[in-house]
Amino acid sequence: MNAEFVIARPDSTERLFSIGESNQALFSTLTRLPYFTVVCLQEGSVELKADLSIYHVSAPAVLFFSPFQPFMIKKNEGSSPMKVLHFHPDFFCILKHQKEVSCNGVLFNNLFAPPFVELTNEQSVVLESVFKQMKDESSHEELAQNDLLLSYLKIFLIHTTRYKAQNQTQVEDQIAQNSNPDHSILQKYKTMIEEFFVKEHSPSIYADKLNVSLKTLGKLTKKYFDRTPSDLIQERLMMEAKRELYLTDKSVKEIAYALGFDDEFYFSRLFKKNTDTSPMNYRKSVGEDQAKIKQIEYH
Structure with a gap:
């Protein structure tokens, strides 16, 4: 700079x-x-x-x-x-x-x-x-x-x-003017992730709700977002985890459980995979601190 x-x-x-x-x-x-x-x-x-x-x-x-x-x-x-x-x-x-x-x-x-x-x-x-x-x-x-x-x-x-x-x-x-059926499916998938991401982590469940195969859903998310259906669900989960880590004093275990993870350590590994840092280090680096x-x- x-x-x-x-x-x-x-x-x-x-x-x-x-x-x-x-x-x-x-x-x-x-x-x-x-x-x-x-x-x-x-x-x-x-x-x-x-x-x-x-x-x-x-x-x-x-x-x-x-x-x-x-x-x-x-x-x-x-x-x-x-x-x-x-x-x-x-x-x-x-x-x-x-x-x-x-x-x-x-x-x-x-x-x-x-x-x-x-x-x-x-x-x-x-x-x-x-x-x-x-x-x-x-x-x-x-x-x-x-x-x-x-x-x-x-x-x-x-x-x-x-x-x-x-x-x-x-x-x-x-x-909307193009009336592309692909866009309709993706818009529904976006809405469903927002509604169910805490309870449903499996992309196959979303594919079933959308009445499309998981392979079809994967092709669409790859084409338009360059991500897998699972990537999008995980990113939404991690977004919520970050919010909890820097806005609350909840433990990592509490946050993991609230986001539908039974295994705190699996949640921590997933968080590190997506952010390249651990939940505790994220909180230390980004968490609320009225300094x-x-x-x-x-x-």
Whole structure:
């Protein structure tokens, strides 16, 4: 990062909030970070690998990643330095503030939509202005700085959520007009996962409810999401597990049981497989911690 401004924990360089511009090599290898990451692409294009999928993203665009979500960004010729924003759930928890910002399930933690939105030029100008306000406020310590940064962050996320929601609505309208039976099956599968993911972990049960073979369902999820039916169920379970780990003080055993796992250790292995970290380490890295914060500037 160049001229990166960071708000960190006391006596630590662990960041709670940071903002700046990237260098060419940032995110060029598979990355997992213990905080939310927002990347603004203003010129050119990139190849994005997120989870199991590969996307080609053209500027202007915003990319967004949840804590410990694996991603990699390969910049193409003509791409300018990317603007990058990080914030820890301790600084701003999207779940606690869902009613205010509504970005959970739109920008972050959406199994069925790409983790980015391509913008119009007008939308890009709006977000660039808010980004500049955050950067300017971060560059020098003033009275109630954190409160103002939080306000700017909320405004940025609200605008981006609106743009992404508008984009999703347009895509869904196009799907509805096409009347593709594949899309109907996948929409029903999405709804059923949301309703039954705690009780039903087996994809064959969902296939039976949908009146399709498991092989057919697998072909559809592979084609449209580059995931297996089981991947999508597990990702929804892990999403809920993360929420419990950083919003509650429930034990891993309690969380596992609440999510339909009889074996706490199997749940922990599954969690580590999906996040590359253990439930306890995830809680330690991301879990709620009302620590005081200080500002550090890096160059």
